[in-house]
Amino acid sequence: MSTHVPFNALRPGVDAADVRAAIDRVIASGWFVLGPEVEAFEAEFAAASQVPYAVGVGTGTDAITLILRALDIGPGDEVITPPLSAAYSALAVMMAGARPVFADIDPARLTLDPHATEAAITSRTKAILPVHLYGQAADMRAFEGIAARHNLALIEDAAQAQLATFDGRAVGSIGIAGATSFYPTKNLGALGDGGAVITRDAQLAARIKRLRNGGQTSRYHHQEAGANSRLDELQAAILRARLPYLADWTKRRRAIAGRYRSASVPPSLSVPREFDAGHVYHLFPVLTSCREAFQAHCLVQGVETLIHYPVPIPRQPALAATNPAMCPVGDRVCAEIVSLPMYPALSDDQVSTVMGAFSSFVPPTR
Ligand SMILES: Cc1ncc(COP(=O)(O)O)c(C=O)c1O
Known part of the structure; x- marks a missing residue:
């Protein structure tokens, strides 16, 4: 009789005691949304991702949408993205009000094809959204060139690529921003939904912090129509326990x-x-x-x-x-x-x- 091999194993294992302690700590604190755990996790995850800023949000999908919104990309705009990914990559573009435009994938690398991408650019194109699929970076050197030549935002879907690098450079640090997901199956998974934006851009990080919290500039003062998309304290504490x-x-x-x-x-x-x-x-x-x-x-x-x-x-x-x-x-x-x-x-x-x-x-x- 051969060994059974399930497709995945999501119950905490070697990290179980640390995860349990993190949950207990948050319950004892009585603070569940936008508190010290999220703040600490953002700093720790930014350091692990080799960028100065990380902003915890509700899901990886929201991370993409909020990057687009923070860049003022929306109705009437086009974002080029691959046909092979979790559908959420493209749905996130639609949630921002923009139109996903599909360029084919490279048959060997299985990520967005730079030549097809360049051919898909129109006067309405505002951003390129390559996906670092299955854990491997897209051809970021080519996309940096295309984005610079056509003055487009380069946004990285790094949901499947935490800690991945392209030619030694951390994914998410190459374009203007990267989006990641802490869906339980991800390399760094929560015990529920979660996501983050990572970026080198201080202004973009600040705008996303505002947008994730209803567009508030101070309590009950809404400067713009933001979303309600926050990583919660329990998930942040669990992710802090797992990150090491x-x-x-x-x-x-x-x-x-x-x-x-x-x-x-x-x-x-x-x-x-x-x-x-x-x-x-x-x-x-x-x-x-x-x-x-x-x-x-x-x-x-x-x-x-x-x-x-x-x-x-x-x-x-x-x-x-x-x-x-x-x-x-x-x-x-x-x-x-x-x-x-x-x-x-x-x-x-x-x-x-x-x-x-x-x-x-x-x-x-x-
Ligand atoms: C490549 C990719 N992009 C985006 C997402 C969306 O992330 P989430 O499920 O956290 O919204 C996922 C995961 O589902 C994904 O694998």
Whole structure:
């Protein structure tokens, strides 16, 4: 009987006592929204992200929306974004009142394609929103060039890429701002929803702090129509308890990825390349045109898999009204991609089980 390998494991593990102590501390304090835990977490997360400012918000989606709003990007404006991501990347653009415009992905890197991006620029384009997908940075050198040439804001969706680097530079510190998510499955996850904006720009950070809190400049004085999107004290305390583990957890993810990459690859499967040693392996996707059979084969061996993502964002009914451009590479990848289990608590035996399932796959004859 082989080892069972669930797709994820979200119950606190080595950090359980620290998480419990953090929860107890907040309960004892009697202070639950915008207090000392959020302030301390913002400073600690900014330092870990190698930027001067972090602003805790309600979700990663809100982080993107609030960056756009703080840059005065909204109705009538276009933001270029990839078809392959969590749909929230594009939904956040719509929540700001702007239109997401889809440029195709690079077939090897699986992130926004710089050439397609440049071709999608119009007079209404205000920002580029690359997504550092699966833990690997998009081609930020190319996007810095495009943003500078066309005078566009470069905003990084770093929800899946906490602590990732591009050519040694921390993601989120390259563009004007980065958005991250603390959704429980993320590399640094809360026990509920949470998100943050990271930036080097003091004015932008100050405006986002105002926007997350109803646009208030002082208590009950609303300067502008802000949102109500705050990271709460409990989640901030939990994230503070977990942040010291993140570097080790990232190392473990990389070690697991190294083992997966050492497995023999059957002809019907392919493994996307690692472009940057700063990859933090939020997910470990592989590609196959026999996905259903591969998932069934893995399950028989006790290995759970999931699909990130089955539907290209521009093909989502929710996007129909925005008249989105279709992206053929994104279409193909969404039809072939499948994620293997990837989280720090995987045991060496479980990793071996996944490798065995992966390497032994033989597609059914048609
Ligand atoms: C790439 C990406 N962007 C944005 C989001 C949105 O984050 P949240 O779920 O915290 O709103 C997620 C996670 O769902 C994501 O994976």
